[in-house]
Amino acid sequence: MPLWLAPQPLVLASKSDVRGKILAAAGLRFEIRPAQIDERAAEAQAGPLDAAAAAQLLARKKAESVAATLPGRLVLGADQTLARGNMRFSKPADRAEAAEQLRKLRGRTHELNSALALVRDGKLLFDCVDTARLTMRDFADRFLEEYLDMAGRAALASVGGYQLEGVGVNLFERTSSCTSSGRWGPAVARGAPRSSWGTASGGWPWTHAPRSATWPSR
Numbered sequence: 001m002p003l004w005l006a007p008q009p010l011v012l013a014s015k016s017d018v019r020g021k022i023l024a025a026a027g028l029r030f031e032i033r034p035a036q037i038d039e040r041a042a043e044a045q046a047g048p049l050d051a052a053a054a055a056q057l058l059a060r061k062k063a064e065s066v067a068a069t070l071p072g073r074l075v076l077g078a079d080q081t082l083a084r085g086n087m088r089f090s091k092p093a094d095r096a097e098a099a100e101q102l103r104k105l106r107g108r109t110h111e112l113n114s115a116l117a118l119v120r121d122g123k124l125l126f127d128c129v130d131t132a133r134l135t136m137r138d139f140a141d142r143f144l145e146e147y148l149d150m151a152g153r154a155a156l157a158s159v160g161g162y163q164l165e166g167v168g169v170n171l172f173e174r175t176s177s178c179t180s181s182g183r184w185g186p187a188v189a190r191g192a193p194r195s196s197w198g199t200a201s202g203g204w205p206w207t208h209a210p211r212s213a214t215w216p217s218r
Contacts (some may be wrong), residue, residue: 011075013066016157018165019078035062035077051083055115056129063119074125077117082159084110084123089159095148098161102147102171105136105160112160133176134164149169 012023015034023030038063042061043054056079063077084105092098094140115129137170139147155161162168164175 006074008073009068009193011073013062013075013077016078018157018163021165021170023076030076031068033075034189035065037061037065051081051111052113052115052129052131054128055079055113056117059115059121060117060124060127063117063124064122067122071121074118074120080159082107082110082112083113089127091159092156093196094156098155099144099178101147101161102136102144105138106144106171109133109135110160113151127144135173135175136171137173139171146167 006029009022010028010030012019012030012032013035014020015032018029020032031215037058039061042058046057047055047200051058058079058081059077061077062079063075066077067073067075087104089101089105089110092101110133112132113129114132115127117127118125124145147167147170148161151166154163154166154168157163157170162171164172182213
């Protein structure tokens with residue numbers, strides 16, 4: 001049963017299957033309205049940005065784009081960027097490009113930046129970006145090909161050619177942080193109206209609010 005009791009569901013400005021599954025697992029009622037933005041143009045207009053700042057910018061732009069068409073609705077945008085030193089990676093266009101990216105990442109440590117932004121009526125209610133440091137195994141080409149066979153189209157759905165929520169986890173030797181998956185529930189809770197959670201007092205639905213939680217000003 002969804003834990004989202006607002007009159008209208010949350011809007012996810014993404015067509016990502018993984019992001020939808022994360023929200024569903026968190027018990028949130030939502031609908032999908034993919035954002036249509038030119039990501040490269042948005043970055044160019046903003047000027048030089050590091051990978052983490054770029055993820056935060058794009059998450060906000062996606063949420064703002066969809067929120068502009070849905071007055072009064074809470075819209076959640078999300079984005080990921082991946083960098084190894086000064087080298088930035090994008091979603092691979094095909095299997096060959098996915099293999100090329102993974103060869104550049106294997107045996108090395110890279111940073112995966114996962115950003116979220118919650119917007120309503122043009123106002124940014126909450127945003128965050130988490131950076132995870134991940135080290136890939138120094139796997140053989142045969143292992144790489146078998147991974148790509150198993151991953152299928154999922155290898156083309158995320159930067160770097162992998163999804164940690166799926167078979168991509170087998171590519172890694174170690175990680176220094178969790179991905180943003182665990183932040184989605186708290187992020188929406190911080191930015192959403194308290195009434196969305198249906199508590200009698202209008203506060204948190206738990207006995208005590210998390211110590212780190214702060215509600216944005218309205």
